[in-house]
Each structure stands twice: as C-alpha cells, then as structure tokens.
Amino acid sequence: MAIPSLSPSLNPLSGRANAANGGVARRQGDAQNPVDMLARDPEIAKALNWIGKNAGWVTEQQIKLTEIPAPKFAEEAKSAAYQKMLEAAGLKIRTDSAGNAIGEREGADSDQVILLAAHLDTVFPEGTPAKVTRKGSRLLGPGIADNGAGLSALLGVAMALNSSKVKTGMTIVFAGDVGEEGEGNLRGIRTLVQEYGKRLQAVIAVDGAAVDYVATQALASKRMEIIVTGPGGHSWTDFGSPNPITALSRAIVQFSTSVEMPITPRSSFNFGVIDGGTSVNSIPNRVTVKVDFRSEDEAEIGRLETALREAVRAGVAGEMAAAKRGTESLQAHYKVIGTRPGGKLAADSVLMKAIQNADDYLGNSSHTQQSSTDANIPLSLGIPAISIGGGGLAGGAHSLEEWYEPENRELGMKRILLAVLEIAGVRK
Numbered sequence: 001m002a003i004p005s006l007s008p009s010l011n012p013l014s015g016r017a018n019a020a021n022g023g024v025a026r027r028q029g030d031a032q033n034p035v036d037m038l039a040r041d042p043e044i045a046k047a048l049n050w051i052g053k054n055a056g057w058v059t060e061q062q063i064k065l066t067e068i069p070a071p072k073f074a075e076e077a078k079s080a081a082y083q084k085m086l087e088a089a090g091l092k093i094r095t096d097s098a099g100n101a102i103g104e105r106e107g108a109d110s111d112q113v114i115l116l117a118a119h120l121d122t123v124f125p126e127g128t129p130a131k132v133t134r135k136g137s138r139l140l141g142p143g144i145a146d147n148g149a150g151l152s153a154l155l156g157v158a159m160a161l162n163s164s165k166v167k168t169g170m171t172i173v174f175a176g177d178v179g180e181e182g183e184g185n186l187r188g189i190r191t192l193v194q195e196y197g198k199r200l201q202a203v204i205a206v207d208g209a210a211v212d213y214v215a216t217q218a219l220a221s222k223r224m225e226i227i228v229t230g231p232g233g234h235s236w237t238d239f240g241s242p243n244p245i246t247a248l249s250r251a252i253v254q255f256s257t258s259v260e261m262p263i264t265p266r267s268s269f270n271f272g273v274i275d276g277g278t279s280v281n282s283i284p285n286r287v288t289v290k291v292d293f294r295s296e297d298e299a300e301i302g303r304l305e306t307a308l309r310e311a312v313r314a315g316v317a318g319e320m321a322a323a324k325r326g327t328e329s330l331q332a333h334y335k336v337i338g339t340r341p342g343g344k345l346a347a348d349s350v351l352m353k354a355i356q357n358a359d360d361y362l363g364n365s366s367h368t369q370q371s372s373t374d375a376n377i378p379l380s381l382g383i384p385a386i387s388i389g390g391g392g393l394a395g396g397a398h399s400l401e402e403w404y405e406p407e408n409r410e411l412g413m414k415r416i417l418l419a420v421l422e423i424a425g426v427r428k
C-alpha cells in the first residue's frame with residue numbers, strides 16, 4: 001500500500017454530510033440513491049446476506065493467504081492459491097505473463113469491464129515468518145492487512161455474487177495482482193490495464209482495511225538507486241584514498257539539509273536502503289543507496305531529482321578534493337528502479353458517484369485523499385480508478401507488528417459490492 005497522504009484533497013464532494021450516526025435512517029429511504037433500489041433486488045439482497053453471514057469465513061481465508069509468503073518477485077505460490085479460491089467462487093480463472101491471479105465473471109456486455117484488483121505481494125523479504133497469531137480479537141502477522149484484508153474482501157465479494165446469481169451488464173474481473181509494493185513497479189496492474197485496454201470502464205484497487213477514505217488522486221513517485229564506486233583499499237596502508245561511503249554520506253547530508261520541500265504540492269523524499277563495503281578495515285569500493293521521491297505534482301519530482309544529482313556530484317567532488325592520495329576517481333551512477341505516474345479521478349465521475357452512493361446507503365463516512373497504489377496506472381491513462389480498503393481495522397502496515405481486527409468488516413465488502421453493481425449495471 002498505500003500509506004495515505006495526511007491531507008485530504010479539496011474535492012468538494014468529500015465534504016458531503018453523511019455522518020455515520022443517522023446517515024442510514026436518513027439515506028435508506030432516499031429514492032434518489034440508486035444503491036437503495038439495487039439493495040431491494042432479491043438477488044442482490046441475497047448477496048448482501050451472504051456477506052453478513054460469512055465474515056468469519058472470509059477472515060479464515062485471509063489468514064490462509066497471509067501465511068503464504070509473497071515477497072517481491074516471488075508471488076507464484078500465493079497467486080496459485082488465490083486462483084483456486086477465485087475458482088471456488090465460480091469465476092473463470094487464469095493467469096497472465098506477469099503472474100497475476102485472474103477470475104472473470106462474465107456480464108451481458110463482455111466488451112465492458114470493471115476491474116477489481118488487490119495486490120498479492122508484501123514488503124517483507126524472503127524468510128520473514130508468515131505465521132498469523134491471535135491476541136484476543138486481533139490478528140497479528142506481516143501482511144495480514146496489507147494486503148490480506150484487500151485480497152480476502154475481494155474474494156468475499158466474488159463469493160457473495162456467486163451465491164446470488166445476479167446478472168450484470170459489464171464483465172467483472174477479480175484480480176490478485178503482483179508487483180504493487182516497492183520495486184515491483186506496479187508490473188501486475190500495468191499488465192492487466194494493458195490487456196483489458198479500451199474495455200476497461202473502471203478500476204477499483206482494494207488495498208488494506210480502512211473504509212474511511214477513497215483515494216482518488218494518484219501520487220506520482222520515482223525510485224532511484226545511486227551507486228558510487230572507487231578504488232577501495234586497506235584502511236591503514238591506503239588511508240587517504242577517496243571513500244565512496246564518505247562521498248555518498250556528504251551527498252545525503254547536503255541534499256537533506258539544503259533541498260527545500262514545498263508544502264504545496266506536498267512532496268517527500270526517503271533514503272531507504274544503504275548498502276556497501278566489505279569489512280571494517282577495508283576502504284569500500286562500492287556503495288549504493290535507494291531513494292524514493294513522491295509528490296502531488298510530477299514536475300516537482302524532476303526538481304528533486306536534479307537537486308539530488310547535484311548533491312551527489314558535490315559529494316563526490318568534495319571527497320575527491322579531500323583525498324590525500326590515489327589517482328583513481330570516484331564514479332557516480334544512477335539507476336531508475338521504479339516510476340509511478342500521477343493522475344486524478346474527475347470529481348463527477350460515475351465511479352466516484354457509485355462509491356458515494358454506497359457510502360450513503362451504508363451510513364459510512366469517507367473523505368477523498370491521495371496515495372500511491374495500483375490505481376496510479378489506470379488514472380495516469382485517464383481510466384476512472386480509485387483505491388479503497390477492504391473493511392475492518394488495521395495498523396502497523398509495512399512493519400512486523402502489523403495487525404488486523406475484523407470488526408464490522410462486512411461494511412467494506414458491502415461497499416465494494418454495491419458500488420460495483422451500480423457501475424456494472426444489473427440485467428434481468
């Protein structure tokens with residue numbers, strides 16, 4: 001995921017009055033809300049009923065999925081398991097060149113598709129214990145919410161639809177996709193969006209648990225690796241030779257202390273992984289650092305990158321100038337390890353309306369915000385897309401203390417189901 005931006009966007013639709021208290025009673029009788037009409041359909045009522053009765057089963061599937069590790073570039077086992085689950089939900093399953101788990105529920109109009117995607121991968125490296133433990137009502141385990149909550153919610157929605165036999169206009173595609181986190185560079189969703197192409201009418205990325213937001217704006221981001229190399233040597237006999245770690249440290253200090261970070265557009269940088277050197281008494285011949293830039297405005301990322309390159313150039317030059325011996329120079333190289341384009345959902349889009357109608361019907365209160373998720377790719381191409389949570393409560397994402405509580409998780413699934421049916425259209 002998907003650590004959401006702290007500042008909700010100023011989308012005027014986000015401030016609508018649908019307080020959790022009283023919203024249900026007031027809105028459920030509102031004949032203007034198409035979701036109210038939908039929910040009265042006996043087949044859809046059956047699907048909603050399935051969700052109400054099977055939240056516990058969904059949580060069990062969430063635990064099973066979370067206990068299958070899916071570090072970056074190694075999502076095959078979880079993809080295979082998810083395909084089996086989607087098949088049991090009556091979907092026509094397959095995989096693709098990226099390794100996504102795909103289940104299709106055909107509609108009357110097969111040239112119109114709504115895609116629901118939840119990422120399979122986690123940020124945790126290979127070997128991280130995947131066992132889920134319980135502490136009271138709380139489930140603990142790396143990936144339990146991000147994205148166990150999203151994957152299991154999608155499965156629940158597929159099962160609920162299957163229990164109801166409701167016929168839709170659009171084809172609904174359920175996907176467990178690869179490569180959302182870190183250096184996966186969104187390769188799973190890129191493949192899906194490319195394949196469905198013009199047929200795609202809307203994309204809903206289900207990521208994490210929270211139901212109090214709708215991410216409608218995709219944060220642009222760029223990830224780079226900087227590599228500084230040099231001659232290396234012995235810490236005593238070659239003392240005075242230029243040191244790549246020191247050069248890079250100079251660059252990081254210069255960048256972090258001199259770059260001006262604007263409040264608007266909100267932007268961020270992070271030096272996330274540093275690696276280099278061989279022993280305490282060797283001058284290293286190589287050091288690398290991985291950097292993450294994010295901004296509400298893609299142009300700002302270009303400015304940050306230029307400032308970083310300048311800081312690296314100055315860091316290397318400073319270290320060379322300070323070197324007392326050695327004629328070999330330090331070299332700096334750059335490698336782009338990921339880019340996520342930005343984009344924004346139109347405030348009056350059908351997708352936004354559908355999720356708001358579902359929220360109104362369910363008495364759920366949510367605000368719009370920005371984040372960096374699978375929705376970035378469709379949004380950058382002008383395809384309506386949002387990212388929302390699957391339901392329940394969660395915390396500690398991307399840490400070993402990650403937790404999930406299934407409290408009222410039905411709400412998240414009902415919200416997705418109703419919004420999807422409004423967009424896809426119901427056929428009699």
Ligand SMILES: [Zn+2]
Nearest residue numbers: 001002146207
């Ligand atoms: Zn996530």
